[in-house]
Amino acid sequence: MAFYSSSSGVSTTMATEKDLANDIVINNPAEDSVSDIAFSPQQDFLFSVSSWDNKVRIWDVQGGVAQGRAQYDHQAPALCTRWSNDGAKVVSGGCDNSIQLFDVQTGQSSQLGTHAAPVRSLSFLQFGQANAEVLVTGSWDKTLKYWDTRQPQPISTLMMPERVYTLDSKQRLLVVGTAERHIAIIDLGNPTSIFKTTQSPLKWQTRVVACYNEGDGYAIGSIEGRCAIRYVDDEQQRKSGFSFKCHRQTGSNRAPGTQGQSLVYSVNSITFHPIYGTFVTAGGDGSFHFWDKNQRHRLRGFPSLQASIPVCNFNRQGTVLAYALSYDWGQGYMGNRPDYPNVIRLHPTTDDEIKGKKKR
Known part of the structure; x- marks a missing residue:
C-alpha cells in the first residue's frame, strides 16, 4: 500500500532548503557520531545527546543560541538517552554494558x-x-530489565526472543524490536510477561x-526503506494496517552517477508528534518526512541534506524537531570518514507541516 502525495492527489508536499532556513544549527555537538537525542519533558529547549565518543551531553538553547550545560562519560560508546518525567534525571546506556544516571540538579553521575x-x-x-x-x-x-532508579538491582528481568535493537512505550503498551525481525508486545498491566510475539512484516532488519x-x-522502520503501520488488535490490524516505501532515491532525486538505479536507505528514526499524533521518519538518505497514518498520506517531505540522519525527536509540545x-x-567503520558532517539541527515545526489534514 502506498502513501498518496497529498489528499488532492497532487504532489504539493515537497519542501525546499528554504523551508529549513530557520533551523538552529549546533555545530560539533559531539566528537563522534550522534546516537540519540532526548528532550526534557519539562522544558522546550533542554535536551540530552548520546554519542559514539562515549559521552552524554546536555544542551540548552536560549535565544537561538545553543549552550552546553553538562556532560558525563561512559567507558565505551553511549547508544541511548532519556529523561525522567520530572526532568530531574537523565539516563543513558552504552557499549560498556552500563546504565548511567545523571542528576541534573547536582551535576553528579x-x-x-x-x-x-x-x-x-x-x-x-x-x-x-x-x-x-x-x-x-x-x-x-x-533481556529487558525494569528498574526503580533508587535501587541498584533490577525489579524484574524479562527474556527477549533475540538481541534488543529498539523499544518504545505509550499508555500501557511497550513494544520491543529485536534481531531476526521479532517484535515483542508487552501489556504494562502485566509487565513481567510478553503479551504477544510477532514477526515484522518487513523483510529486512528492524x-x-x-x-x-x-x-x-x-x-516499524527497517533497513530496506520501508515503514509498517501495525495495530495490537488483530481485527484492527486487518482493517487499518499497511506498509509503505520511503527514504528511497528514484528518478529525478537520485544521486549523480546512479541513473537507472533505485537507491534504498535505512529508516533510522520514527517519532510521533505528542499533540497531533502524526509522525516523522528520518533516514540514511539524509531526509526527514512528516506523515499522517490515518489519512495515509505524506504531509511534508524535506530534501536530502547529504548526510545520514541517525535520530530525530520532538520536544514536549512538538514545536521543535x-x-x-x-x-x-x-x-x-569503513564509511566513517573524518570529514563526515556531525551537526544537530533544531527545526521549528509549523501546523502546515505536521497537522493532519481532513480528506476532501
Whole structure:
C-alpha cells in the first residue's frame, strides 16, 4: 500500500532548503557520531545527546543560541538517552554494558546497573496501582530489565526472543524490536510477561519501533526503506494496517552517477508528534518526512541534506524537531570518514507541516 502525495492527489508536499532556513544549527555537538537525542519533558529547549565518543551531553538553547550545560562519560560508546518525567534525571546506556544516571540538579553521575552486553534502548514507563515511574532497558544480552532508579538491582528481568535493537512505550503498551525481525508486545498491566510475539512484516532488519499516542499500535522502520503501520488488535490490524516505501532515491532525486538505479536507505528514526499524533521518519538518505497514518498520506517531505540522519525527536509540545546529521554506521567503520558532517539541527515545526489534514 502506498502513501498518496497529498489528499488532492497532487504532489504539493515537497519542501525546499528554504523551508529549513530557520533551523538552529549546533555545530560539533559531539566528537563522534550522534546516537540519540532526548528532550526534557519539562522544558522546550533542554535536551540530552548520546554519542559514539562515549559521552552524554546536555544542551540548552536560549535565544537561538545553543549552550552546553553538562556532560558525563561512559567507558565505551553511549547508544541511548532519556529523561525522567520530572526532568530531574537523565539516563543513558552504552557499549560498556552500563546504565548511567545523571542528576541534573547536582551535576553528579552514577552507575545505576548493568547488562551482560551493550544497552541499546531505554525508556521511562509509568504503571502499577501507584502509577510509579519505572525505567526499562533493553540490551544485546537478549533481556529487558525494569528498574526503580533508587535501587541498584533490577525489579524484574524479562527474556527477549533475540538481541534488543529498539523499544518504545505509550499508555500501557511497550513494544520491543529485536534481531531476526521479532517484535515483542508487552501489556504494562502485566509487565513481567510478553503479551504477544510477532514477526515484522518487513523483510529486512528492524531499525526502529515507535508507539502511537493512543497506545493501540506501533510503526516499524527497517533497513530496506520501508515503514509498517501495525495495530495490537488483530481485527484492527486487518482493517487499518499497511506498509509503505520511503527514504528511497528514484528518478529525478537520485544521486549523480546512479541513473537507472533505485537507491534504498535505512529508516533510522520514527517519532510521533505528542499533540497531533502524526509522525516523522528520518533516514540514511539524509531526509526527514512528516506523515499522517490515518489519512495515509505524506504531509511534508524535506530534501536530502547529504548526510545520514541517525535520530530525530520532538520536544514536549512538538514545536521543535531535533535531528542529527551524523554517520549512522550503515556501512560499518569503513564509511566513517573524518570529514563526515556531525551537526544537530533544531527545526521549528509549523501546523502546515505536521497537522493532519481532513480528506476532501
